[in-house]
Amino acid sequence: MSQSIAVPAVGSKMANVRLTDPAGTTTDLDALRAGERAVVFFLRASSCAICLGHAKSIVALAADGSLGDARVILVTPGDAAQAQLASSRVAGATVWASGDAHAEVGLGKFLAIQHSGTFLIAADGSVLYTKTSTLPMASFSKPELLAAIAH
Secondary structure (H helix, E strand, O other): OOOOOOOOOOOOEOOOOEEEOOOOOEEEHHHHHOOOOEEEEEOOOOOOHHHHHHHHHHHHHHHOOOOOOOEEEEEEOEOHHHHHHHHHHOOOOOEEEOEOHHHHHOOOEEOOEEOEEEEEEOOOOEEEEEEEEOOHHHOOOHHHHHHHHHO
């Protein structure tokens, strides 16, 4: 059975999902953003090679200044152990776990496949850009993200 998918529309407010770090400390997306612009990438799974590659690309874009002042927030489904596993595979970044809260940002499951996606969130918490997909190859686009950052 599939879940209904309702990805936040551009201009709408991003859901303030609860997140857990690799040590088990919980916070929420708004606290991590700290009132700043953010690129938030929701991985399909902590072991998804394609998602981990996208996460590494986003971290590299931040490191070379291509994301400007945007914070990078990486989120995997699952618990602190999943966050730790993904963090160990993405150098220079902490990956947070959402439990099952991916669905709160419209990233449900279809035939047991978790959707993944990239969001650019404004300082006020509104969505500036989204790219989501059932297939992880299509949940991140460097040219599209850079174009959204430039606006």
